[in-house]
Amino acid sequence: MSGRGVLVVGASSPIGAAIGRAFQASGDRTVGVALERYPGTGYDYPLVLDCTTAAGAGIAVRTTVEVVGRLDVVVLAAAAMPVGPITATTDEQWRTAINATLGTAFAVSRAALPVLPDGAAIVAVSSVNAFLAAPGVPAYAAAKAGLEGLVRQLALEYGPGGIRVNAVAPGMIGDTIENGAAGYPLGRTGTPDEVAAAVHFLAHAGFVTGVTLPVDGGLSIASPAAFLRADLRDRWLT
Template identity: 40%
Template sequence: MTTTWAVITGAGRGIGAVLARHAAKEGYRVAAWDLDGEAVHAVAAEIGEACVPMAVDVADESSVRSAMAELSAAPSLVVNNAGIVRFGPLLELAAADWRAALDVNLTGTFLVARVAAARMVAEGVGGAIVNIASINGLAAAPGAGAYTSSKAGVVKLSEHMALEWGAHGIRVNAVAPGLIDAGMSEPINADPAARKARSGRVPLGRLGTADDVAEAVLFLGSEKAAYITGQTLAVDGGITRGALNAMPRGAATDPSAD
């Protein structure tokens, strides 16, 4: 029986760990990759035999190639979730922090996707690649210039991969999570005032969950999305379309006004 592999990067915690659980429930053999080997082994122990943990540095091509070679077949699904954030205004941001964000978020996505796609092509099989971007890659956010730039790069890189690899039966899409109550946002959402303010900005009235993101990713990786490629799906409760929600317009534009 052929093993259907799903590679999930950044699977040691947060959204990545939830993605690994969802993929296992969908019947994938999950290759859970994370720089933190101890964390990803803990996730795999929870999931069980369907999950194979590996300590992988996505920004190191040799590490990625070695990990990919451990798979018994080309992956059917690759989710580039590994990411870091470095906060700070651009005038003060250390060059090392800028490079770190781009190395993991953008170059890491490029390396993992390219190595996976090369194996798919070599074995004559198609597959789906879902790159995790961010709404910060669709709209700039103060103090997050390195992260925003890297995630905007992921959006455009995904489009380019879709164009180049479509003829090989490889679909590439991106998911742009919004204000998600998981992962790197947990310290922010731990502040009750910040949590209330952030939730109030979302048209659906709540923060998103890691499960919301995972459901979107698994959809894009499935045959239900067989004719979708080169797209970015914002999983954000409508916030990127709600910029004018809180903008006062006055009685002149209020149809309920006398």
């Protein structure tokens, strides 16, 4: 089905821009929201709003309905990732990470659900850090784990109304660091367009709800021993 109204919050990131392009390519009309001005690539209507607040989230939803005429898909792609151990994470960094990811998802979902029709979809962009621990990202990991809990809760409560709620969990995306693909069974990191394709799929998958789909090149299914033990890694690569 094309011609839907799509709202993407967190539109200024490479993944956000790719999501907008994916929906545009299938004939949908897109509204993108970010905290600062950004190139409108991928979006028919780029907006600058703070959607951690009820006021900002309400404006985003109302604007989409007004300029597009309908709202069928909401993509929650906003996030912030302070890096450092928890003992070095400030109160402000913690609040920023939680509010950017989980606060935005809460505010936008609360504003959008009353106007979403039967057959609508919400897709959140989570991360493998929600379920695979990595050093230095306690606030980000907690926010993404909370996001996945919210996804399941909304899927359960609003499924009877025909509204599906799912998430994607990207691994390393667009990284060019040497050896950055170590541990990825596909032998490489991902691209924003590949994450966007998964988001687009979940927006269409009519009998899928309440799931988190890893978009991680197989990272989450690999035993750490497979790439930490030299003998196993050599066996894998040869």
